Structures are given as structure tokens and as C-alpha cells.
Amino acid sequence: MASSKLPVLVLPHPLILLPASRFTMPVSKEIGEALLALIEESDTLPVVAAIPIVAPTTGTSDEIVLAEWGTAARVLRLVKPASRNPRQPYLVSLHGLTRVRLLAPKAEAFATVFTELVQHDIEYPPTEKVPSRETVDKFKQSALRLLDRLARDAVQQSRKDGYHKIASMLEDITDARAPWMADLLMGTVNGEHSDKLAILSAPEAEVRLKLITEIFLKQASISEVSKKIASAVDESLSKQQKEFFLRQQLAAIQRELHSLQRGVSSSSGSGEGPTSELDDDEQHEADDMADLKRKIEAMAVGSEERKMGVREWRRLKRIPQGSVENGVIRSYLEWLTSIPWPGSAASQPTSDAHSVKARNFLVAARAQLDSDHFGLEKIKKRLIEYLAVVRLKEMNAEREAQEEERRAKAEAAAATSAPSVPGASAQNDGKSGEGKALVVREKNIPLPVQQIPTKPLRPTKKPVKGPILLFVGPPGTGKTSLGQSIAKALNRPFQRISLGGVRDEAEIRGHRRTYVASGPGLIVQALRKAGRSDVVMLLDEIDKIGQSNFHGDPGAALLEVLDPEQNHTFNDHYINVPIDLSQILFICTANSLETISAPLLDRCEIIQLSGYTYDEKMHIARRFLLPKQLRSNGLDESHIRITEPALLHIVTRYTREAGVRSLERAIGGVVRYKAVEWAEYVDGQYGPLPVKATVAVTSEQRLDDVAIDSDGVVIGPKKKEYERVVEEHELEGILGIARWDGEEKEREERRGVVYGLVVMGQGEGGILPVETIAVPGTGRLKLTGSLGDVIKESGELALSWVKTHAYDLCITHTRAQDPLKVPDPIDIHLHLPAGAQKKDGPSAGIAMTCAFVSLLTGARVPTHIAMTGEITLRGRVTPVGGIKEKVLGAHRAQVTKVILPWGNRKDVEHDVALEIRNEMEFVFVRTVREALEAAFGKGSLAWRREALILESRL
Numbered sequence: 001m002a003s004s005k006l007p008v009l010v011l012p013h014p015l016i017l018l019p020a021s022r023f024t025m026p027v028s029k030e031i032g033e034a035l036l037a038l039i040e041e042s043d044t045l046p047v048v049a050a051i052p053i054v055a056p057t058t059g060t061s062d063e064i065v066l067a068e069w070g071t072a073a074r075v076l077r078l079v080k081p082a083s084r085n086p087r088q089p090y091l092v093s094l095h096g097l098t099r100v101r102l103l104a105p106k107a108e109a110f111a112t113v114f115t116e117l118v119q120h121d122i123e124y125p126p127t128e129k130v131p132s133r134e135t136v137d138k139f140k141q142s143a144l145r146l147l148d149r150l151a152r153d154a155v156q157q158s159r160k161d162g163y164h165k166i167a168s169m170l171e172d173i174t175d176a177r178a179p180w181m182a183d184l185l186m187g188t189v190n191g192e193h194s195d196k197l198a199i200l201s202a203p204e205a206e207v208r209l210k211l212i213t214e215i216f217l218k219q220a221s222i223s224e225v226s227k228k229i230a231s232a233v234d235e236s237l238s239k240q241q242k243e244f245f246l247r248q249q250l251a252a253i254q255r256e257l258h259s260l261q262r263g264v265s266s267s268s269g270s271g272e273g274p275t276s277e278l279d280d281d282e283q284h285e286a287d288d289m290a291d292l293k294r295k296i297e298a299m300a301v302g303s304e305e306r307k308m309g310v311r312e313w314r315r316l317k318r319i320p321q322g323s324v325e326n327g328v329i330r331s332y333l334e335w336l337t338s339i340p341w342p343g344s345a346a347s348q349p350t351s352d353a354h355s356v357k358a359r360n361f362l363v364a365a366r367a368q369l370d371s372d373h374f375g376l377e378k379i380k381k382r383l384i385e386y387l388a389v390v391r392l393k394e395m396n397a398e399r400e401a402q403e404e405e406r407r408a409k410a411e412a413a414a415a416t417s418a419p420s421v422p423g424a425s426a427q428n429d430g431k432s433g434e435g436k437a438l439v440v441r442e443k444n445i446p447l448p449v450q451q452i453p454t455k456p457l458r459p460t461k462k463p464v465k466g467p468i469l470l471f472v473g474p475p476g477t478g479k480t481s482l483g484q485s486i487a488k489a490l491n492r493p494f495q496r497i498s499l500g501g502v503r504d505e506a507e508i509r510g511h512r513r514t515y516v517a518s519g520p521g522l523i524v525q526a527l528r529k530a531g532r533s534d535v536v537m538l539l540d541e542i543d544k545i546g547q548s549n550f551h552g553d554p555g556a557a558l559l560e561v562l563d564p565e566q567n568h569t570f571n572d573h574y575i576n577v578p579i580d581l582s583q584i585l586f587i588c589t590a591n592s593l594e595t596i597s598a599p600l601l602d603r604c605e606i607i608q609l610s611g612y613t614y615d616e617k618m619h620i621a622r623r624f625l626l627p628k629q630l631r632s633n634g635l636d637e638s639h640i641r642i643t644e645p646a647l648l649h650i651v652t653r654y655t656r657e658a659g660v661r662s663l664e665r666a667i668g669g670v671v672r673y674k675a676v677e678w679a680e681y682v683d684g685q686y687g688p689l690p691v692k693a694t695v696a697v698t699s700e701q702r703l704d705d706v707a708i709d710s711d712g713v714v715i716g717p718k719k720k721e722y723e724r725v726v727e728e729h730e731l732e733g734i735l736g737i738a739r740w741d742g743e744e745k746e747r748e749e750r751r752g753v754v755y756g757l758v759v760m761g762q763g764e765g766g767i768l769p770v771e772t773i774a775v776p777g778t779g780r781l782k783l784t785g786s787l788g789d790v791i792k793e794s795g796e797l798a799l800s801w802v803k804t805h806a807y808d809l810c811i812t813h814t815r816a817q818d819p820l821k822v823p824d825p826i827d828i829h830l831h832l833p834a835g836a837q838k839k840d841g842p843s844a845g846i847a848m849t850c851a852f853v854s855l856l857t858g859a860r861v862p863t864h865i866a867m868t869g870e871i872t873l874r875g876r877v878t879p880v881g882g883i884k885e886k887v888l889g890a891h892r893a894q895v896t897k898v899i900l901p902w903g904n905r906k907d908v909e910h911d912v913a914l915e916i917r918n919e920m921e922f923v924f925v926r927t928v929r930e931a932l933e934a935a936f937g938k939g940s941l942a943w944r945r946e947a948l949i950l951e952s953r954l
């Protein structure tokens with residue numbers, strides 16, 4: 001190799017000058033002046049070694065790494081235009097001549113490359129050998145392909161023409177000139193820096209041509225692909241598809257990066273490391289999709305849901321992943337496949353000893369009800385009847401299904417053994433069913449494969465149509481928990497749907513899929529949660545469901561759900577495939593029947609729960625609520641004992657509801673209080689009191705808590721023993737002042753005030769004072785206290801009766817006198833307290849009459865008496881409803897005598913517990929006069945003699 005010395009001109013990154021190429025570049029003042037000196041020195045155009053930089057630098061000479069190979073370049077021109085920037089005022093044009101190699105380039109030697117033209121030893125490579133024909137041909141092909149591509153992509157016509165011209169030159173070129181041409185082309189096309197550097201560093205023609213061929217092929221295919229993608233995206237792809245394309249690219253890049261990282265971590269010996277469920281999205285995605293597919297495949301063949309599933313699956317596959325529509329279909333399919341469709345494996349009940357077929361089913365069911373609830377004998381009896389019927393129907397349905405299956409099998413067997421075409425034989429693989437190919441052959445002539453036309457493979461389980469139970473009663477009387485017990489007894493899953501405040505039909509039926517954020521309704525949601533089609537579904541608070549409005553009528557949707565004739569094809573708007581609800585056992589609960597629509601009531605069998613007596617509450621508290629609270633607070637019976645008087649005190653003074661919910665809360669309060677005491681005791685946490693001698697013991701309590709010395713100074717805490725027994729007198733410290741303490745004592749015996757019996761909105765009985773006063777006026781009646789029309793009429797009726805009998809009751813002196821006008825004109829104001837609560841109904845008739853009589857005569861009704869009953873104009877007392885609740889309420893309010901219509905005797909006899917009957921006095925009255933006597937006491941009112949005669953004639 002020939003060597004010599006040449007001034008080295010360093011090309012800034014990423015410039016590379018290849019032999020046969022030309023370019024112009026800016027240079028600094030120093031280099032420009034050095035070049036100028038060179039030009040002036042030599043007679044011809046001077047030659048420099050143009051050496052590229054391997055990697056980008058910040059510009060300081062001590063960081064640069066010069067390439068080993070560069071190009072001997074002729075300096076064609078050096079100019080200093082007036083408008084150049086002062087840092088690089090010169091422009092130099094170079095023409096690449098041939099490759100040169102820097103000999104032993106030392107970093108120190110090039111410390112001043114940006115300011116000087118350093119003379120350095122270089123070496124010229126030997127004369128190139130002519131490359132092989134094969135290599136040249138391949139090079140030509142690749143170059144032509146690239147030129148063609150570039151010509152097509154070029155926007156300007158002149159460029160296109162240029163590429164075409166080079167291509168025609170290339171075709172005619174000799175093998176010996178091919179390396180030169182390769183250098184020229186490489187300098188012309190816009191290649192990467194690394195590629196150009198590799199070409200520059202390849203002095204052998206054969207090697208260089210091969211390298212260039214590879215590079216050109218790569219460039220051509222990149223250009224082709226991106227062109228293809230660009231045109232496809234531009235022309236035909238929708239916005240969504242564009243997004244899909246980009247996401248695919250992103251996913252591919254992420255995949256690559258991921259595998260690179262793995263490679264790095266495994267090569268660095270750190271192994272896989274702990275994997276998180278948040279990693280590997282791709283895998284999870286694939287798993288989810290496979291799961292979805294499997295679930296669709298598991299659906300009964302030929303069923304509506306399967307058809308829908310397949311249709312949506314196909315759509316899902318077509319729609320780009322990550323798009324909104326994709327998400328919508330995915331979540332739909334997830335819902336569709338998670339419903340326990342009849343016939344799918346998930347919906348099949350599991351059989352065990354609890355099963356309805358078990359011999360001791362009813363005994364076990366009774367035991368279950370007893371272990372969950374105290375009392376409620378009549379209700380439990382009815383529930384057992386109900387469960388017996390459900391069981392029988394289920395067993396019958398199962399038997400019928402088995403018979404049907406047997407018959408179908410026998411028919412299939414007969415069909416296979418007796419071929420219908422004479423001389424033909426039907427073959428199948430022994431099993432009949434849809435999807436099995438049947439090949440019919442006649443005398444060795446094969447016929448086309450046919451599908452056996454069969455019915456869908458859905459097991460025909462008959463619906464168990466029973467009455468729908470509706471538990472009605474005040475809050476906390478065990479309606480919901482009875483539903484749970486039924487589910488346990490039948491060994492079925494239990495789901496509760498709270499309908500309180502449901503205003504929108506779509507909440508029950510679901511929103512159509514066209515809505516944003518649409519989803520299925522409550523029924524489907526509950527089915528999915530249960531995972532079985534024979535769930536016990538409790539529709540809680542159906543009396544609180546919203547009325548028909550512009551969102552539809554939720555009650556009407558419920559009608560369809562509850563109607564056994566319709567509910568085997570229930571249509572949820574979101575799922576949009578008929579769902580069979582006939583296997584579901586519906587139970588409804590409500591606090592009152594008033595707001596339930598008649599058609600809904602018609603579908604239900606009403607079971608009334610009326611609240612508990614004190615005695616029952618005591619039992620429930622002791623046997624159920626206390627153990628439950630102990631369990632949930634981490635204690636047991638060895639930690640707490642509530643004495644009988646204390647429990648009674650809680651029952652009577654701290655709670656006064658029909659149910660036991662507040663009682664449970666109160667007991668919970670006591671248990672939690674003791675739990676804290678116990679924990680403190682266990683921790684020995686009777687914290688040390690402050691420093692000795694500074695704390696003077698003053699209060700009694702302190703004296704109990706601390707140990708003191710003989711001088712009366714605290715010496716430390718005294719360890720307090722844990723006391724497990726809760727006494728009555730401690731309750732105030734634990735639960736606060738009793739809510740109902742002494743309320744009866746406050747009940748004042750006053751003129752014009754009488755206690756009536758009422759049933760409140762929640763179905764809870766109680767007493768309510770009827771207050772009347774006389775105010776100066778013109779003989780009118782004023783009624784207040786949120787009263788409805790019926791109760792108002794009842795008030796007017798009562799006053800009319802009193803006015804008619806004012807003379808007989810010695811209120812007026814003649815029959816013609818109006819007691820509201822004589823002796824002074826007055827108005828009567830009647831008020832029922834708790835003014836915010838709506839009141840209506842005719843049952844306050846006798847209470848109002850007594851109140852008017854008391855006001856006008858001055859006689860008083862004792863406060864231990866309460867009454868209910870409707871009156872007629874003729875003075876009859878007619879029966880009213882809610883007797884059990886009212887009597888229980890009166891009992892809770894410590895009323896000892898109740899006046900009831902004669903017609904309600906049977907209700908007391910049947911519904912009121914014996915212990916209450918024994919504790920209270922019941923007076924059944926037929927007429928208002930009897931009611932007045934019972935209320936005021938015999939002989940307290942002065943009746944005129946004629947009145948008695950008149951009454952008896954009526």
C-alpha cells in the first residue's frame with residue numbers, strides 16, 4: 001500500500017464524503033484560512049484527507065473519535081460569502097477521489113482538528129480487483145429496484161428524471177466500473193450514517209458491492225412497505241383502522257423492547273425476577289379472549305344466546321383492538337357469557353345432602369328456619385308448606401325431564417336400527433345429537449355428508465311455578481333474613497335486589513346497548529353474581545319502587561319478571577336475548593301494601609309480619625342478637641353476661657320499634673363497650689397517672705382508679721378488675737339516657753285529649769294523641785296535622801254525632817242548641833301531632849268523638865286507655881285494620897286498656913299473643929255510646945233518660 005502525508009479535514013458529524021461524490025460544507029475561520037493558505041501554496045487544486053467522525057460529539061476536540069477510513073478529496077472551491085455566520089464564514093466544496101486510511105490516529109494528534117489542518121500519515125488501498133459478475137448483477141438489481149422506488153416517490157419531475165438517468169447509466173456500466181458506481185449511488189441516496197461509514201471502511205470492491213446490495217435492498221423494502229402503508233392508510237383506512245395500525249405498531253415495539261429487556265436481564269444473570277400480574281398484558285389479553293371463546297363454545301348449541309355470542313364474537317374479531325367499539329362488544333360478551341344460561345354447566349345445581357331429594361329435607365328446612373328465627377310460628381308453618389310444594393314440583397319436573405330424555409334416546413335408537421331407505425344403511429358414530437355427521441350409503445354409492453336436523457341441545461327443565469311470597473311488615477321484623485333462610489333450606493344461592501328508590505325501568509331491564517355506559521338490569525346482575533339459574537331472589541322493598549314516569553314504569557317491568565307465564569322469556573334490553581327466569585324463586589318484601597300496584601299484589605301471596613312483643617324481643621335478643629353481636633365483636637359468652645333486668649331495660653326503654661333492628665344496635669353498643677373494657681384489661685392499659693405528689697385526688701372516681709398513700713397523694717394506678725356482668729344501672733353510662741324513659745308519665749290526662757291507635761308508614765303500630773281545644777270563633781271545626789281527606793271527613797262526622805247528641809249528653813239545654821254557639825260561640829281546633837307525617841283513614845273515629853265529648857263536657861279519659869274504630873253517622877262502631885300492630889304498639893307504650901270495635905274480636909283472638917292478651921284489657925264496642933262509657937268510665941257522663949230510649953229504638 002502506498003503511503004504519504006495529507007492535511008486532515010475533519011467532517012462534522014454526520015457528514016461523510018464518499019469517493020466520486022461532491023459536497024459543499026461550511027468551515028471555521030481558522031480552517032478556512034488554512035485551506036486558503038494551502039490553495040495559495042500549491043499550483044493545482046490541493047488535496048485533503050476528509051475524515052468523518054464516528055459518533056456525534058458536543059464539539060470539543062478531546063471527545064471526538066475519528067473514523068479509520070476517509071476520502072482523499074480535492075478542494076474545488078473555497079468562498080467566503082458576505083452573509084455567512086461569523087463562526088463558520090467559509091464554504092468549501094470537495095470532490096471525493098479515493099479511499100485513504102489514517103495511519104495510527106492518536107487522539108493527541110488531533111487535539112486541534114477544529115482549528116488547524118494537521119498533516120498526517122495516510123495510506124492508499126491497493127488497486128481494486130474487478131468484482132465477480134454475480135456480485136455485480138445482484139448489486140445492479142438492488143440498485144435498480146431502489147432507484148425505481150425513489151423515482152416513484154419523488155415529487156419533483158427533475159428528480160424523477162435524474163433517477164431514471166442514473167438507472168439507464170447503471171444498466172450499461174461495466175463490471176470494473178461497478179464499485180465506482182456503487183460509491184456514487186451510495187453518496188446520492190439518502191442513506192444512514194452507519195451504512196455510509198461501513199461502505200467507506202470497505203476498501204475491497206467485492207465486499208463493498210455485497211454490502212451496498214444489502215443496504216439498497218433494505219432501503220427499497222422499507223420504502224416500499226412504508227409507501228404501501230401510507231397509501232393504504234391514506235386511501236382506504238378509516239380513522240379507527242389507522243388507530244389500529246398504530247396500536248399494532250406500538251404493541252410490536254413494546255414486545256421487542258420487552259424481549260430485549262428480558263434478554264438483558266437474563267444475560268446479566270439476574271434471571272426472570274418476580275413477575276407481577278400487572279406485567280405481561282399481552283398474555284392476559286390472550287387468556288381473556290380464549291376464556292371468552294371457551295365460554296361461548298360452552299353455550300347450548302343452537303340456542304339464541306350462542307347465536308348472539310357467535311355473531312358478536314365475529315364482530316369483535318373484525319374491530320380493531322383498543323377501539324371504543326371493541327371495548328363495548330367485549331363487555332357485552334363478558335356479560336352474555338357470565339349469565340347462567342339453562343343448559344350450560346355453570347347453571348347446574350350441585351347435589352348434596354341438602355338437596356330437595358333428600359329424605360329429611362323438610363325436617364332440615366324446619367331446623368334451618370328455627371335456627372335462624374325465633375317465634376313466627378304461623379309464618380314458618382306457611383313457609384314449610386311452600387317449601388314442600390316447591391320440592392314436590394321440582395321432583396316431578398325432574399322425573400318428567402328424565403322420562404323425556406329416555407323417550408328421546410329410545411326414538412333415536414329405533415331410528416338407527418331400522419333404516420328408512422330399503423337397501424340403505426345409516427351410519428353414525430353411535431351417539432346421536434346435533435353436529436354429528438351422518439353418512440348414508442346405498443349399495444356402496446357414497447352420498448354427501450348431511451347434518452342431522454335435531455333440536456337444540458338444551459335440557460328441558462320444567463319451570464317450578466309456585467306462588468310468589470310477599471313478606472309485609474315493619475322494618476327489622478326478619479323479612480330479609482327469612483328469605484335467606486329459605487335459600488339455605490333449599491341449598492340455593494341467595495341474591496337480594498333492593499328496589500327502594502328504583503325510578504327507572506332501565507334499572508330492572510337494563511339500558512339498550514346504543515346508550516353510552518349501558519349495562520344490564522338488576523335481575524341480570526343478580527343472576528351473574530349468583531352463577532346459577534335457580535337462585536332465590538329477594539326483591540326487597542317493592543313498596544318503595546318508583547311510580548311510572550318519563551323513565552318508564554319500573555313496576556311494569558317487575559310484573560313481567562314476576563309473572564310465571566311471561567318470565568321464561570324475560571327480555572333485558574342490554575342482553576337482548578330472551579332469558580329464562582322461571583327457575584328463579586322470587587320472594588318480595590314490603591313495609592306496607594298501600595303503594596304496591598294491584599296487578600303486582602295479585603301475583604303475590606301476602607305473608608304478614610307484625611312485630612314482636614317484649615317477651616319475643618327478649619328471647620330474640622338472648623338467643624340470636626347477643627350471640628351474633630358477640631361473634632362479630634370477637635368476644636364470647638365468657639366475656640359478657642347481660643342480666644335479665646338489664647336486657648328488659650334495653651328492650652323497653654332504649655328501643656320501641658316493631659322489629660329488632662334498634663335492639664340489635666343497642667346490644668351491639670353494649671358489647672362494643674365491654675369489648676373495649678376487656679381489651680384495656682388484657683393490655684394492662686390502665687395507663688399510669690402523672691407524677692407522684694403533684695396530683696391531688698379529688699373526685700370519688702379517681703379514688704377508685706388509683707392507689708394513694710397515707711398522705712392522700714397518688715402513688716400509681718390501681719389495676720382494675722374486668723367485670724363481665726352488665727347490670728341495669730350501668731346502661732345509662734354505656735348507652736346514654738334511655739330514649740323512652742318516663743314517656744308514659746309525661747302523658748297527661750287532660751280535657752280534650754284522647755289517645756288513638758295508629759299504624760305508621762313503616763307498618764309499625766303505636767299510639768297518637770288526638771288533641772282538641774276550644775277557641776273563640778263562629779262554630780267551625782279546624783283540623784291540622786297533615787290529615788288526608790278520609791280522616792278529615794271522619795273528624796266532621798264525629799263532631800256531627802256529638803252535636804246531635806249534645807242535648808243527651810247534657811252539653812246543651814235544648815235539642816236545637818249548637819254546642820259550638822251556646823253559651824259562647826267557639827271554634828274547635830283538632831290536631832294530631834307529628835305534623836310532618838301524613839295521616840289518613842277512618843280509624844280515628846271513636847278517638848275524635850271521645851276528644852270532642854271530653855272537650856265539651858270537661859270529663860277526662862285516663863292516659864292508660866287508647867282506642868281505634870270507625871264510626872258511622874248512626875253511632876255504630878265498625879271494624880278497622882292493623883289490629884295486631886296497633887295492639888303491639890299500645891303494649892309497647894304501656895297502655896293497659898284498649899277500646900276496639902266489636903268486629904275486631906277475631907283479630908285479637910287470632911293474632912295477638914296470649915301474654916299480651918293477659919296483660920291488657922280489651923273492650924269491644926258496637927256503638928259510640930259503649931265506646932264513651934269504656935273511655936270515660938261507666939256513669940261518668942250524664943246521659944238524659946230519653947236518649948237511652950231513642951238509642952234502643954234505633
Ligand SMILES: Nc1ncnc2c1ncn2[C@@H]1O[C@H](COP(=O)(O)OP(=O)(O)OP(=O)(O)O)[C@@H](O)[C@H]1O
Pocket residue numbers: 372373374375376473474475476477478479480481482540589590591620624625659660661664
Ligand atoms: N324472629 C327473629 N329471630 C331472630 N332474629 C331476627 C328475627 N327477626 C329479625 N331478626 C334479626 O333482625 C335483623 C333485621 O332483620 P331483617 O333485615 O330481616 O329485617 P327486615 O324485615 O328485612 O327489615 P327491612 O324492612 O328494613 O328490610 C336481622 O339481623 C335478623 O336476623
